[in-house]
Amino acid sequence: PTLPFGLAQVQHDGSDVSESHRMLPPALNDRLRAHAKRLGVSLASLCHLAWAQVLARASGQQRVVFGTVLFGRMQAGEGADRAMGLFINTLPLRLELDGSVQACVRSTQARLAALLEHEHASLALAQRCSGVPAGTPLFSALLNYRHNAMGSNERSGLPGVELLSAQERTNYPLTLSVEDFGQSLGLTAQSVPSLEPERVCAYMQQALHSLADALEATPEIPVQQLQVLPEAERQLLLNTWNAAQQAYPSHVCVHQLFEAQVERTPEAPALVFEDQTFSYAQLNAQANRLAHQLIELGVKPDTLVAICVQRSPAMVVGLLAILKAGGAYVPLDPAYPSERLVHILADAAPAIVLADAAGRAALGDAALAECTVLDPVTVPALPDTNPSVVELTARHLAYVIYTSGSTGTPKGVMVEHAQVVRLFEATQPWYGFNEHDTWCLFHSFAFDFSVWELWGALRYGGKLVIVPHSIARSADAFYQLICEQGVTVLNQTPSAFKALMASQAHRALSDQLRYVILGGEALEPTSLQAWYATHDERHPQLINMYGITEATVHVTYRPLRQQDSEQAGSPVGTRIPDLTIYLLDAHGQPVPLGAVGELSIGGAGVARGYLNRPALTAERFVPDPFSDDAGARLYKTGDLARYLPDGNLEFVGRNDDQVKIRGFRIEPGEIEACLTAHPQVRDAVVLATGEGSAKRLVAYVQAEADAHLASTLRAQVAASLPEYMVPSAFVRLDAWPLTPNGKLDRRALPAPDDAALAHQAYEAPQGELETTLATIWAELLGVERVGRHDSFFALGGHSLLAVQLMERLRRRGLSVSVRLLFEAPTLSALAQTLGQRRDVVVPANAITPDTSAITPSMLPLIELTQADIDKIVEQVPGGVANIQDIYALSPLQDGLLFHHLLASDGDPYLLLVQLAFDSRERLDQ
The missing domain is CATH 3.30.559.30 (Nonribosomal peptide synthetase, condensation domain)
Structure with a gap:
């Protein structure tokens, strides 16, 4: 329609x-x-x-x-x-x-x-x-x-008849x-x-x-x-709402802003990791020594230097050193699969790689054979003065970050110093960041949200707290870190923030927290209702920022209000002042106000393009037909949005198959290419199903029947792609369902059943603890049965579901952390761990089949006199022999009983519906 x-x-x-x-x-x-x-x-x-x-x-x-x-x-x-x-x-x-x-x-x-x-x-x-x-x-x-x-204007009626009014x-x-x-x-x-x-x-x-x-x-x-x-x-959409604002500095490099801050506050804490603290002067000195070494090795403007380092001070030292030497950093997260890291390394082809022990292990000796490898953990004994790279300008590259690619391979986005610097200058009037702020480096440095976290803290003299990988995976532990460190600026994807909200539902966040900046994926405003029920809408201020790597992290700004949580749409607000935003149709024309169009972004934040991909760059980075500036370009995002009457934007979705899950941009084509590389798979299609935190990837494959296919394919994908790109289910089909036009009918693809999950050979759970765990897993993961050798993650679990699992276990008196689940992901292993840590003993029921009289001491869950007990026993048919336990109603049950007794006509908890059919045939259908 x-x-x-x-x-x-x-x-x-x-x-x-x-x-x-x-x-x-x-x-x-x-x-x-x-x-x-x-x-x-x-x-x-x-x-x-x-x-x-x-x-x-x-x-x-x-x-x-x-x-x-x-x-x-x-x-x-x-x-x-x-x-x-x-x-x-x-x-x-x-x-x-x-x-x-x-x-x-x-x-x-x-x-x-x-x-x-x-x-x-x-x-x-x-x-x-x-x-x-x-x-x-x-x-x-x-x-x-x-x-x-x-x-x-002729409205003459019949003689003698007067038309008083008419309405259609x-x-x-x-x-x-x-x-x-x-x-x-x-x-x-x-x-x-x-x-x-x-x-x-x-x-x-x-x-x-x-x-x-x-x-x-x-x-x-x-x-x-x-x-x-x-x-x-047309003028309103193209010009008025995109009116040029003041120009921001375009001649300064990212690291030069940091160096200026070092001059202002040399002894202020710049970096915190676990029990280590570095002042601005110390961090600068460490980075300078390594930068001089990089210059000696030939690093110059636009030279790519890869860095594969665990979360640590050495990671920040390495990034600063690369920029100071004039190079551009290519971040490689050692937690990603080696195959992906090796591909990126081969595509970027850097002559120099900064890698610690974990980075070397992830990349392997073969991939590093042609590179000069330096360990940023140990800096050389070289001068600690700021290096001078005369030919370096703000138009040179600052970094190349790889995002998911539709052709099956990730693509590197080239971003210049000027584009990063103007991001902070243009947004500063909204935020007022300062040297009293404490930021978290929560996200992987291979995810562009980290650009905002890292350089936002160091640009304005704040303190940057590097969140250890284990803590980033545990909402409880992260909440504790926020409070201990007095974090004032928190950046989260909506999915991660939802988990954090659940972990602190009955505890207060730090009073020092000023901003919670949401980005990385579409926000469901209704998910914030629980937050606003217990928090002031301005303390802290929640902000939603739509963004994309190709336009330098953030594009829009929207301070959220409680009323937003009552709306269905995803409000992303207004553009950053030095950007332009057009909503265009398939023919490049602006759509009417209120209609949905593709977000096309112009202005100072548009990246240089894709590394080694000139054809794709020309396709997505196009000349701006609405600008008078020479060389002005637009980036076609593939995202859909609409303008609201007040000029604010509402995010609608994607115009292609690209999806975002838990904040990560994913091209299903990349996963499909990985699947079809397996000899058993003839063809593959990957779809995202569900919404919000329940969104998951489902892979459909044409392959011969194989009882172990799901497990085999899961291992294939997990070996090549990050965890967030591994499908939760693998559905085998002999052939695709087709539309009348001969195209794949995606709507006709069947929902995954239990066989689509990566089960191990089934062995029934043993003992009470394993049985309890199996029941919880089945409910949480939506599977029919769970064997004792099944893995939580192989059955479709992920970090956000893990948080929910922890909460359900706590209700049963079982103490466990998310980290333990990652260490013991199978049912039997987790049960064994829990069995060693169980700290709640459930007393045996004092009322046995042989009991002839019930006394108050047998009822630990309720206080009743002997007379009260005897009165209850008299009203139960069969007396004591028919009573297993006595305890108070819960508040919800109390309410049900109250309304049942209050209702004089019918029962509010019974819905009676009468249906009529015009024939027996319709009834049988």
């Missing part, structure tokens, strides 16, 4: 619809009539084509369907023109806007003529023939082209009536409150104007090139 502006509800009564009317300029009316006469088509055909153009721009579709009102008397037989009654009918009209202007005019005329033959067909029949499910509307927009003998109502959310008065044309638009009807009239008038111009001068141009936006709205 075509749903312009996302309007889909066609069942309302029309009471909230507003209306606007305008007459078209006489000159435009005359031109349209002349073109219709010249081409031998009806004026109605031109109006239907123009309306189709409006709906196409408002829905993002090239093939549009909308309702058209038919007179009903053309095919009604002799005398129909004199018969009384309502003959009009509404039927769907489908138009394909893929040809030239003149060709689309003729095809529209033909479609309307063909539809007249069915003017008495019911809309229900059209719905059944369309293949569209019964609950889905065929269309949500309507065009009513009607002839009216009266002039636009429609159950459709968007309706346009074209009034043909013979010598003039009028437009009447009706729309729901979210869309002003005056705007609808303006779109239609502009579409008709563009159509008339094209028919006169360029009838062979593609119809999609016609303008629909009135000039005033």
